[in-house]
Amino acid sequence: xxxxxxxQHPMTHGLWNxxxxxxxxxxxxxxxxxxxxxxxxxxxxENRHYNEVITLMDRCCYVAGMSWEQLFIQASEQALKVxxxxxxxxxxxxSAELQRIASHLMWYxxxxxxxxxxxxxxxGMRDRDLVLDLFQSYTGARMTYEYMRVxxxxxxxxxxxxxxxxxxxxWLLARFVEYDQLCLGSTxxxxxxxxxxxxxxxxxxxxxxxxxMLRSAGVRRDLRKDRPYSVYDQVEFDVPxxxxxxxxxxxxxxxEEMRQSVRICRQCLDWLDRNPGPVLAxxxxxxxxxxxxxxxxxxxLLKRNYPTGLGFSMVEEPHGEAGAYVVNDxxxxxxxxxxxxxxxxxxxxxKRYLPGYRxxxxxxxxxxxxxxxxxxxx
Amino acid sequence: xxxxxxxxxxxxxxxxLLGLLGRLLPAGAAHAVTAPDVVLGLATVVFAAxxxxxxxxxxxLLIWYERKLLGRFMDRRGAMHVGFAGLLQxxxxxxxxxxxxxxxxxxxxxLGFWAxxxxxxxxxxxxxGVLPISTGWNDGSxxxxxxxxxxxxxxxxxxxxxxxxxxxxxxxxxxxxxxxAQMIAYEVPILLAVVAVVVLSxxxxxxxxxxxxxxxxxxxxxxxxxxVFVAGMLAEMERIPFDLPEAEAELVEGWNTEYGGMLFxxxxxxxxxxxxxxxxxxxxxxxxxxxxxxxxxxxxTSFPLAGIVWFMVKTYLVFGLFVWVRAALPRxxxxxxxxxxxxxxxxxxxxxxxxxxxxxxxxxLPVLGCIPSIGG
Numbered sequence: 001x002x003x004x005x006x007x008q009h010p011m012t013h014g015l016w017n018x019x020x021x022x023x024x025x026x027x028x029x030x031x032x033x034x035x036x037x038x039x040x041x042x043x044x045x046e047n048r049h050y051n052e053v054i055t056l057m058d059r060c061c062y063v064a065g066m067s068w069e070q071l072f073i074q075a076s077e078q079a080l081k082v083x084x085x086x087x088x089x090x091x092x093x094x095s096a097e098l099q100r101i102a103s104h105l106m107w108y109x110x111x112x113x114x115x116x117x118x119x120x121x122x123x124g125m126r127d128r129d130l131v132l133d134l135f136q137s138y139t140g141a142r143m144t145y146e147y148m149r150v151x152x153x154x155x156x157x158x159x160x161x162x163x164x165x166x167x168x169x170x171w172l173l174a175r176f177v178e179y180d181q182l183c184l185g186s187t188x189x190x191x192x193x194x195x196x197x198x199x200x201x202x203x204x205x206x207x208x209x210x211x212x213m214l215r216s217a218g219v220r221r222d223l224r225k226d227r228p229y230s231v232y233d234q235v236e237f238d239v240p241x242x243x244x245x246x247x248x249x250x251x252x253x254x255x256e257e258m259r260q261s262v263r264i265c266r267q268c269l270d271w272l273d274r275n276p277g278p279v280l281a282x283x284x285x286x287x288x289x290x291x292x293x294x295x296x297x298x299x300x301l302l303k304r305n306y307p308t309g310l311g312f313s314m315v316e317e318p319h320g321e322a323g324a325y326v327v328n329d330x331x332x333x334x335x336x337x338x339x340x341x342x343x344x345x346x347x348x349x350x351k352r353y354l355p356g357y358r359x360x361x362x363x364x365x366x367x368x369x370x371x372x373x374x375x376x377x378x
Numbered sequence: 379x380x381x382x383x384x385x386x387x388x389x390x391x392x393x394x395l396l397g398l399l400g401r402l403l404p405a406g407a408a409h410a411v412t413a414p415d416v417v418l419g420l421a422t423v424v425f426a427a428x429x430x431x432x433x434x435x436x437x438x439l440l441i442w443y444e445r446k447l448l449g450r451f452m453d454r455r456g457a458m459h460v461g462f463a464g465l466l467q468x469x470x471x472x473x474x475x476x477x478x479x480x481x482x483x484x485x486x487x488x489l490g491f492w493a494x495x496x497x498x499x500x501x502x503x504x505x506x507g508v509l510p511i512s513t514g515w516n517d518g519s520x521x522x523x524x525x526x527x528x529x530x531x532x533x534x535x536x537x538x539x540x541x542x543x544x545x546x547x548x549x550x551x552x553x554x555x556x557x558x559a560q561m562i563a564y565e566v567p568i569l570l571a572v573v574a575v576v577v578l579s580x581x582x583x584x585x586x587x588x589x590x591x592x593x594x595x596x597x598x599x600x601x602x603x604x605x606v607f608v609a610g611m612l613a614e615m616e617r618i619p620f621d622l623p624e625a626e627a628e629l630v631e632g633w634n635t636e637y638g639g640m641l642f643x644x645x646x647x648x649x650x651x652x653x654x655x656x657x658x659x660x661x662x663x664x665x666x667x668x669x670x671x672x673x674x675x676x677x678x679t680s681f682p683l684a685g686i687v688w689f690m691v692k693t694y695l696v697f698g699l700f701v702w703v704r705a706a707l708p709r710x711x712x713x714x715x716x717x718x719x720x721x722x723x724x725x726x727x728x729x730x731x732x733x734x735x736x737x738x739x740x741x742x743l744p745v746l747g748c749i750p751s752i753g754g
Contacts, residue, residue, distance in 0.1 A: 003548050010630060025552070025712060116618050116709030122452040188619055188708050359552065359629075360622060360711045 003359075007036045011363045013110050014373030018350070018366070025358045032347050037377040045337040050076045050150045053337070058144035060339070061375035063106045066092075066099035066135075067317040068375065069148040071324045072337075074229060076150050079311030079328035082284065087277045088152035089231045094268040095135075095147060096230075096315070097261040098165075101172065102131040103318035104258050107370040108179060111251070114363035115192060120182045127175050130168045137161060151281035162269045169262045176255060183251065193247040197365035199353040200245050207349040210342050211320025212257065213369060215241050216249035223316040235267045250368040319343045319370050343369070343376040384511075388425035393417050426507075433506045436690075437650045438468045443694060444650075444701050451705035478639035483546060486636060490544025495637065495644035498537040502651040505530045509658055510585045512668040512685025523584045524576070524663075528569065531614065531655065535561035538623070541645075542633035553632030556712055557623035560613055563719040564620075568610035570727030574603040574734040575663045588667030595666040599737045603730035604664045606723050608699075611656040613715070615649065617700060619707040620715060657696040658689075665692050 006017035017033040041060055045053045057072050058065035070092050077084065084092075109124030132142040138157045139145040147154050183189045199209065201217040214221055222239040224232040240256035242249035311326040320342025329335040346369050354365060396417055400408035410416070442457065442465055449456025457464025482491050508523040508530075520526065535558040542554020576582060578600060579590040597604050613620040624632030634645045661667060668685035670678070679688070710718070 001548065112708070116621065117707070118448070118618075119452050119705045122454060126453060182706070186706075186708060188710055191714060192708060192711060358711060358713070360709075 005362065006033070011114065011366055012373070013367075013371050014376075016347070016371070016373050016376070018362070020354075020359070020362065022359055025360070027355050027357055027359065027362070030350050030354045032350055034344060034347065034373075035377055037373045039378065041378045042337050042339060046333055046335065049332055050080065050334060053334070054146050054148060055144070058141075058146060059374065060378060061317070061319075061372050062143055063372055064099050064103040064318045064375075065143060065145055066095040066147065067103075067315055068322065069145065070096050070230070071313055071315045071317065071322050071339075072326070073148045073150060074313035074315070075311035075324040075326040076328075076334070077311070078313060079309045079326045079334070080150060081307055081309055082151045082281055084152040084281050085278050086231070087156070087272065087275060088279045088281075090268050090271050090275075091153050091157065091279060092148060093230050093232065093235070094165075094265055094272070095145075095153075097264045097268070098131055098134060100261045100318045101258050101265075102128050102135075103370075104254050104261075105131070107254060107318070107367075111364070111367035111370075112183065114367040115189065117182065117189075120179060123175065123178065123182075127172060130171065134161075134165055134168055137164065149280060151284045152279045154280075156279045157272065162273050165269055166266065169265055173259065173262055176258060180255065184248075190248065192361075192364060193251065193368075194244075196247040196357065196361055197353045197368060198245050199349060203352055204245070204349070207352060208345045209320070209349050211317070211346065211370075212250050212253040213320070213346055213349075215239065216253045217245040218243035223314055223321055227314065229313065229315060232264075234271075235264050237261075237264050247364050247368040254370075314340075317342060317375075319372055319375070320346060322375070339375075339378060341375045341378065343372050347371060347376065384428065385421065385425055388428060389417065389421040391424050392420035396420060429506050430503065433503060433651060433654070434647070437647055437654055438472070440650050440654055440694075440697060441468050443697065447698055447701045448705055451702065472643060475643040476640055480639040480641055483636055485546045487544040487546065490540050491636075492641075494537045494541030494544060495641045495648070498534060498541070499644045499648045499651075501530055501533040501537070502648040502655070505655045506651075508584070509655065509662070510588070510667070511658075511689055512683075513585075520583065522582045524572065524582045524587065527584070527655070527659065528572065531652070532561070532565050534614075534652065538633050541637070545633075545636035547636050549629045549631075549635045550633050553623045553629045553635070557616065557633055559712070560616070560620065560623060560715060560719075563716050564610040564613035564723070567606050567719060567723035567727040568614065570724065571600075571603040571607040571610065571730060572663065574600050574727070574730040577731060577734040578738060584662050584667075588662055588669060591666040592669050593671065595664065595671075597664040600664065600730060600734060602726055602733060604660070606727045606730060607663065608660060610719075610723060611660065612700065612703065613719070615653045615656050615700070617653065618704040619710050622709055622712055622715065653697065653700065654693070657693045657700065660696045661689060661692045665696070667692075 001022055003020045003022060004017055005020055006012045007015050009018075012018065015036040017036070019031040019033060020027055021029040021031075039059075041056045045056060048056070053072055053076075054069050057068040061068050073092075076082075105124045105128040109121045109128070112124070113121040135145060136142050138155070138161055139147040199207075199213065199217060201214075201219050204214050204217045205219065210221070218241055220239055220241050223229070224237070225239055237260045238256075240253050240260065242252050307328075308330045309328045311328065312324070314321055314323045321340070322342055323340030325336075325338040326334050327336040347366075350366070350369075354362065357365065393412075396412050400412045403411065445467070446456040446464070457467035460467040460470050482488065505527050508520065508526050510523070538561075539554040539558045542550040542557070545551075575587060575596055578596055579587040581587055581590070616623050622632075623629075624634065629635070634642060637645060668689040670688065678684075681687075
């Protein structure tokens with residue numbers, strides 16, 4: 001019997017369809033159907049200024065907007081040959097790590113909800129709100145920040161931000177203990193999640209699975225370490241790995257990643273306290289800051305004077321490895337933009353890690369993948 | 379003076395009403411309306427109406443209680459805005475559901491689709507007819523109330539499966555099958571746990587069982603049976619961690635996916651009615667019903683309606699335990715649930731019967747019970 005789980009189904013956490021062939025309660029085959037949320041972001045980007053694409057990036061992955069802003073901005077800066085000041089880089093890393101915590105908290109909330117745990121769901125959402133409050137305090141928005149700019153970030157953090165941020169991080173570290181008690185301390189949780197959705201390292205690599213799913217299979221791969229971008233080579237942190245390759249492993253990896261993110265955030269905050277300075281590069285082309293498209297002679301001159309280039313960047317996004325490719329032909333708009341979404345690939349490996357388990361296992365397994373359809377369909 | 383029972387109250391109300399009617403009518407007709415059979419008939423109706431009102435009111439209060447308690451567990455406040463502390467929120471929700479259109483899928487079987495929520499609701503309400511809430515609730519003329527209550531309680535899987543099948547929806551069907559398998563699997567340990575209580579009290583009559591607990595409550599000697607009974611009741615009520623028939627994460631809403639509006643409200647109300655019955659049964663069988671041990675000051679136990687008040691307090695505390703479980707535990711899987719039921723619960727229940735027999739044989743009840751009986 002084929003069952004359509006989706007496009008509107010509590011398990012999907014978005015808008016996609018998982019077709020499942022079941023015998024009794026046992027899954028025999030699955031067929032993910034993606035594309036319900038396709039908005040043509042890559043094509044729209046070709047008709048926008050570089051800084052205007054940031055707006056789209058926030059909507060691309062709505063739970064990890066900062067990471068996607070960073071992804072696109074890095075590729076654009078490479079294409080436009082712009083170097084941001086150090087303080088901007090630290091602010092970006094801080095933002096990306098706060099975003100990782102917020103995204104993982106969102107994942108935690110959705111994942112435990114799939115298991116029927118309602119209380120931790122609200123705990124996760126409650127604590128995520130604190131991180132969103134932090135975002136609001138320095139970007140003005142809670143989800144769609146539009147914070148990063150080619151050549152830096154829009155504005156510096158406000159007075160007193162670092163202290164407030166440290167307070168939130170301390171609070172979060174204490175809460176993580178509570179989370180573990182609620183989940184790992186529960187026998188039912190272990191019975192549900194151990195040896196579930198197993199995707200071993202060779203298969204994970206073959207499918208191109210990245211992020212916590214790959215690290216839970218024992219592969220120590222993290223772009224922040226292996227291919228350091230921004231100032232990740234200046235901060236200390238560990239890459240958590242488990243070798244169980246199951247849902248519990250993914251849980252453990254993500255919880256530890258949040259702790260490591262807190263560590264990174266603290267180092268960034270210390271650096272920011274010690275090193276005041278500009279957050280936006282000087283000598284930027286005028287139109288990079290312009291809210292409108294230059295026309296006529298101005299545009300022509302800009303096109304002639306500005307260098308062309310290619311930009312490619314990869315970041316370790318909360319869900320996995322995201323990539324961006326930006327072609328700059330000298331105009332005020334990117335000529336071509338292409339993204340690599342980690343979630344799309346992680347979902348497609350479902351053909352490998354879902355069959356053999358039961359219908360009741362689908363929500364925790366797909367929950368442990370951490371699906372974000374926005375970036376998946378773009 | 380005969381002890382006042384709920385039925386005697388209903389009888390008095392009916393007699394008064396008919397007497398009033400009789401005065402307004404000519405003599406011949408007055409004689410007819412005040413005939414004992416007519417009074418008895420009306421008294422039955424009044425009895426049922428009181429019971430219906432009380433059980434529905436309690437159920438709605440129970441939902442409010444769960445919402446508030448669950449809210450506090452989750453670090454929020456629960457319903458706040460409609461009425462004092464959100465007391466009227468459920469009435470508002472009920473009104474909303476009442477006003478909604480009831481949609482039946484075109485391919486669904488009409489008879490089964492309509493009959494199942496109705497029958498589910500009726501059987502759930504029926505149980506209240508046999509549950510004694512305090513002394514004098516009924517006159518003890520039914521010697522098998524416990525058995526009757528459990529029999530009516532176990533009708534549910536039939537109607538759930540009927541509704542699920544009639545909905546003609548894959549999620550409903552899977553949910554219905556799960557529900558049937560689960561409820562039948564957990565009937566067995568529940569009944570076995572109840573046998574332990576019966577062994578100890580020597581009666582199938584709930585009033586007698588409660589009266590037997592006048593000196594010590596059964597939870598202490600029958601702790602094992604209590605655990606089995608509570609776990610089984612959680613499965614029967616389909617509450618977390620055993621709510622997999624309506625596991626919303628994978629089955630949308632399980633067997634009542636296709637039900638909306640008032641039919642959904644029926645299922646919902648019946649679920650909470652059954653939760654109320656479950657809590658009441660725990661109180662009756664293990665927590666001494668409306669009785670208190672003799673060392674409790676009599677001022678606390680002898681005010682008017684003390685029996686009902688304390689009974690409801692205990693019931694709500696037991697239900698609070700169910701809410702706590704719901705707030706704290708994840709959902710188990712079907713195979714795990716069934717394995718737990720057959721492989722763990724049944725042997726434990728059998729063991730508790732043996733324990734009950736040992737307790738009866740050794741006559742060591744006052745030692746095991748929390749309170750030694752003082753002066754009978």
